[in-house]
Amino acid sequence: MIKESKEGVILQIYVQPKAKRTEIDGVDEWRKRLKVKVKAPPVEGKANKEIVKFFSKLLGAEISLIKGETSREKDLLIRGVSIEEVKKKLEIYR
Numbered sequence: 001m002i003k004e005s006k007e008g009v010i011l012q013i014y015v016q017p018k019a020k021r022t023e024i025d026g027v028d029e030w031r032k033r034l035k036v037k038v039k040a041p042p043v044e045g046k047a048n049k050e051i052v053k054f055f056s057k058l059l060g061a062e063i064s065l066i067k068g069e070t071s072r073e074k075d076l077l078i079r080g081v082s083i084e085e086v087k088k089k090l091e092i093y094r
Contacts, residue, residue: 001032002086008079009086015051015072017042022054024090033073034090045069051076059089 003010012033016025019037028035038054040046048065051074055063061080068074078086 011076
């Protein structure tokens, strides 16, 4: 779910588009990913942009989508914060 890499911290998420609002919805134990509901539809990258914006604001860091552009399972690269900081900020959702 959260891994360290040479470039930064990798956060693995599972996305549910077209939700009432954008929010973290716990952990998908089967997939071992953080569940994220996204208000935007999965059209023309709108949901991906909203995810990047949401996590940038939440974590106060530079976020980029590195895997899963057209999939519900996505990997985000977080730069500028340590793995401990990411875990601490996401702890309430576990």
